[in-house]
Amino acid sequence: MDIIIANSSDDPIYQQITAQIKNLIFKGELIEGDSLPSIRNLARELQISVITTKKAYEVLEAEGYIETVPGKGSYIAAQNKNLLQEKRLKIVEEKFIEGIIAARAVGFNLEEIEAMIKMLYQEVANE
Amino acid sequence: MNNLLEVKNLSKKYQEFSLQEISFTLKKGYIMGFIGPNGAGKSTTIKLIMNLLKRDGGEIRVFGLDNIRAEREIKDRIGFVYEEPYFYEELTVLEMKKVIAPFYSKWDDQIFDQYLKRFGLSVKKKIKELSKGMKMKVWLAIALSHQAELLILDEPTSGLDPVVRRELLDILADVIQDEEKGVFFSTHITTDLDKIADYITFINNGEIIFSTTKDYIMDNYGLVKGKKAGLDNTLLKEAVGLRENKFGFEALVKDRNRFWKGSKGEFIIEKPTLEEIILYYTRGKQG
Amino acid sequence: MINLILKDFLLQKKTFLFVLLYIVFFMLVMGSGGFVAAGTAAAYILLLNALAYDDKNKSDIVLNSIPLVRNTIVKARYLSVFIFAGFGIIAYWVISLLIKLLHLPLMIAPISLGGIVGILLSIILLASLYLPLNFKYGYIKTRVFHVILFMAVFWLLGFLAKYLQEIDPGLFSYLSNRTDWVIMLSILGLVLLIVGFSYGISWRIYRNKEF
Structure with a gap:
C-alpha cells in the first residue's frame, strides 16, 4: 500500500490520505478484509501527527470504507458493488466536469470538446 | 487519567x-x-x-x-x-x-x-x-x-x-x-x-x-499575499501580522477559508509554516 | 544518597594524588601537629574541590530533575564531609605505614584518638561555616572565604587550646580531671549542635533555591 504525502499541497494531509486509500479501494488494490496499518504506525511511517492519521481513519470509517475493531485494528469494509461502481463513476464525472469548465472558460464549444476528447483518447490508447 | x-x-x-x-x-x-x-x-x-x-x-x-x-x-x-x-x-x-x-x-x-x-x-x-x-x-x-x-x-x-x-x-x-x-x-x-x-x-x-x-493550525491559518491595492480589504483587519514591501504585502490570517470566500481571487493564499506563524505573531503589524 | 557521594569520588580521582602530596607535606612540615593539619587539609581540599565541580557543571539543575528530594542533596553534602575526613585519616595511616616499612628516618606525628577528634572538630567547624555560604552563593562567589576560614578555624582552635592551658588553668584542670568519655561526649554534643545548626540553615536556603 503506497501513500504519498505532499507537503506543498493545499489539501489537508488527512484528505490526502483518505483520497489515496479510497483510490486504492476503487482500483481494487485494497479489498474487503485487508488490514490497514495502525493509526500510530502510519503516523510514524509518514512522519506526521497521530491526530492527522486518526482523523483520516475516522472520516474513512464514517463514509463506510473501513471498519475499526477496537484492540485489533482497522480493515477495509465490505463494499457494496453497485455503490462502488457508482462512486467510480462519480470520480470520472467530477474529472470531466473539471475539464469541461476549464474548456468553456477558454471558449471551447461542445463539438470542440468532443473532438479534443477523441484525439486525447487515441493518444492515451496508443501509449 | x-x-x-x-x-x-x-x-x-x-x-x-x-x-x-x-x-x-x-x-x-x-x-x-x-x-x-x-x-x-x-x-x-x-x-x-x-x-x-x-x-x-x-x-x-x-x-x-x-x-x-x-x-x-x-x-x-x-x-x-x-x-x-x-x-x-x-x-x-x-x-x-x-x-x-x-x-x-x-x-x-x-x-x-x-x-x-x-x-x-x-x-x-x-x-x-x-x-x-x-x-x-x-x-x-x-x-x-x-x-x-x-x-x-x-x-x-x-x-x-x-x-x-x-x-x-x-x-x-x-x-x-x-x-x-x-x-x-x-x-x-x-x-x-x-x-x-x-x-x-x-x-x-x-x-x-x-x-x-x-x-x-495547518488547516486554518493562512499566509495571504497580494498587491498593495488589496490592502484595504476589510478581512485584512483581522490579520495577525502584516508586512508590506515595495511590490505588495504578506499577511497572516487565522481563518484562510473565510478569506478565500471573501476575496475575489486577487490574493494568493498559502499554508503557513510554524516558523512563519511565530514570525508574524512576534513582529505584529509593522510595516 | 550514597550515589551522590560516589559521584564526588569518581570526579576526584586525580585530586587524590594531589591530596596525598599535601598530606606528606604537612607530615614533614608541621611536626607534632602534622596529623591534625594533614587530615583536616585533606578533607577540606576534597570538600572544596567537590563543590567546585558542582558549581562548574551547574549540577543542581540535573540533580533536581532526577527523582531526588532536595533534602537528600543537602544531607549528602554534609555526610560527604565525614567521608572525606575518613579518607584523609586512612591516607595518613597508609603513608605512615609505608614510612615505617621503608625505615625512612622521618619523625612524623602518630595517629591518635585525640588527633582524630581534632580533625573531625576542625573539618566540621570548617564545613559548618562554609556550606551555608556555598548553598547560598555558590563556590565561585565565596572563593575568598576558602583560605580565610581555614586560617580562622586553626587560629580559633589554637586559641582555645592556649586559653585552656594558660589563661584559664582552672577550667583546663577541671576538664583534664573528667574521664575521656565525658570529654568525648561533650565534644560530640558540641559538634552535633554545630552541624545541626549549619545543616538547618543550609536546608532552609536550598529548599527555596531557584535554578
Missing part, C-alpha cells in the same frame, strides 16, 4: 518578565511542541514543571499529581533532555549512568545499552569529549531507559545537524506508539515539529497565544 501534564493559570513574576497565568494540557499518546521565540518563557515553564523554579501562582499536575507534593514520584516517571548542562562533564558515560541509574525505580540497563549501541556511543568516553549531538543522545538514552511516561525535552535539537534531529524525531515517534506515553518538546527550530507534533502550544512574551492541534 488521560492527562499526562496539566498546567493551569501558572504564573511566575520577574522584574523584567513574567509568565502570565498560562494553561495547557498534554494527553497520553501525543507529542506537544512548545514553541516561541527566545525569552518567551519556554525554559521558565519547563523549570517550573520540574520544580527548579518556584511558581507564584497556578497549578501544575503531572500524571494527575501535584508537581511539588509528589515531586519524587513524578520525576521517577519523567525522562528529561535539556540543551544544557549535561551533568558532570568530567565523568565518563558509564560513571554517569552509575550515579544516576539507582535513583530510578524502573531503570533498565539492557535498554540503556541498546540505545548506546544504536547511537554508537562508547561508555568509556568522558562527557566533555563528546560532540553536542552525542551528549544529547546520552541524555536521551538515560531518559528512555527508565520507563518514563512523559518525556520533557528543552531545546534538545538546538545546535544539532539535521541528521541527528531526524534521528531524535524517529525515536519520539517510536515512544508514542504504545499510546501510554507523551512528549513535551520545547524548541525554536519549528521544522522539527512541522512533521511529528500532534499539538502545538505557542508562547510569546509569557502568554500562551494558542494551544491546539497542529492540524487545526
Whole structure:
C-alpha cells in the first residue's frame, strides 16, 4: 500500500490520505478484509501527527470504507458493488466536469470538446 | 487519567518578565511542541514543571499529581533532555549512568545499552569529549531507559545537524506508539515539529497565544499575499501580522477559508509554516 | 544518597594524588601537629574541590530533575564531609605505614584518638561555616572565604587550646580531671549542635533555591 504525502499541497494531509486509500479501494488494490496499518504506525511511517492519521481513519470509517475493531485494528469494509461502481463513476464525472469548465472558460464549444476528447483518447490508447 | 501534564493559570513574576497565568494540557499518546521565540518563557515553564523554579501562582499536575507534593514520584516517571548542562562533564558515560541509574525505580540497563549501541556511543568516553549531538543522545538514552511516561525535552535539537534531529524525531515517534506515553518538546527550530507534533502550544512574551492541534493550525491559518491595492480589504483587519514591501504585502490570517470566500481571487493564499506563524505573531503589524 | 557521594569520588580521582602530596607535606612540615593539619587539609581540599565541580557543571539543575528530594542533596553534602575526613585519616595511616616499612628516618606525628577528634572538630567547624555560604552563593562567589576560614578555624582552635592551658588553668584542670568519655561526649554534643545548626540553615536556603 503506497501513500504519498505532499507537503506543498493545499489539501489537508488527512484528505490526502483518505483520497489515496479510497483510490486504492476503487482500483481494487485494497479489498474487503485487508488490514490497514495502525493509526500510530502510519503516523510514524509518514512522519506526521497521530491526530492527522486518526482523523483520516475516522472520516474513512464514517463514509463506510473501513471498519475499526477496537484492540485489533482497522480493515477495509465490505463494499457494496453497485455503490462502488457508482462512486467510480462519480470520480470520472467530477474529472470531466473539471475539464469541461476549464474548456468553456477558454471558449471551447461542445463539438470542440468532443473532438479534443477523441484525439486525447487515441493518444492515451496508443501509449 | 488521560492527562499526562496539566498546567493551569501558572504564573511566575520577574522584574523584567513574567509568565502570565498560562494553561495547557498534554494527553497520553501525543507529542506537544512548545514553541516561541527566545525569552518567551519556554525554559521558565519547563523549570517550573520540574520544580527548579518556584511558581507564584497556578497549578501544575503531572500524571494527575501535584508537581511539588509528589515531586519524587513524578520525576521517577519523567525522562528529561535539556540543551544544557549535561551533568558532570568530567565523568565518563558509564560513571554517569552509575550515579544516576539507582535513583530510578524502573531503570533498565539492557535498554540503556541498546540505545548506546544504536547511537554508537562508547561508555568509556568522558562527557566533555563528546560532540553536542552525542551528549544529547546520552541524555536521551538515560531518559528512555527508565520507563518514563512523559518525556520533557528543552531545546534538545538546538545546535544539532539535521541528521541527528531526524534521528531524535524517529525515536519520539517510536515512544508514542504504545499510546501510554507523551512528549513535551520545547524548541525554536519549528521544522522539527512541522512533521511529528500532534499539538502545538505557542508562547510569546509569557502568554500562551494558542494551544491546539497542529492540524487545526495547518488547516486554518493562512499566509495571504497580494498587491498593495488589496490592502484595504476589510478581512485584512483581522490579520495577525502584516508586512508590506515595495511590490505588495504578506499577511497572516487565522481563518484562510473565510478569506478565500471573501476575496475575489486577487490574493494568493498559502499554508503557513510554524516558523512563519511565530514570525508574524512576534513582529505584529509593522510595516 | 550514597550515589551522590560516589559521584564526588569518581570526579576526584586525580585530586587524590594531589591530596596525598599535601598530606606528606604537612607530615614533614608541621611536626607534632602534622596529623591534625594533614587530615583536616585533606578533607577540606576534597570538600572544596567537590563543590567546585558542582558549581562548574551547574549540577543542581540535573540533580533536581532526577527523582531526588532536595533534602537528600543537602544531607549528602554534609555526610560527604565525614567521608572525606575518613579518607584523609586512612591516607595518613597508609603513608605512615609505608614510612615505617621503608625505615625512612622521618619523625612524623602518630595517629591518635585525640588527633582524630581534632580533625573531625576542625573539618566540621570548617564545613559548618562554609556550606551555608556555598548553598547560598555558590563556590565561585565565596572563593575568598576558602583560605580565610581555614586560617580562622586553626587560629580559633589554637586559641582555645592556649586559653585552656594558660589563661584559664582552672577550667583546663577541671576538664583534664573528667574521664575521656565525658570529654568525648561533650565534644560530640558540641559538634552535633554545630552541624545541626549549619545543616538547618543550609536546608532552609536550598529548599527555596531557584535554578
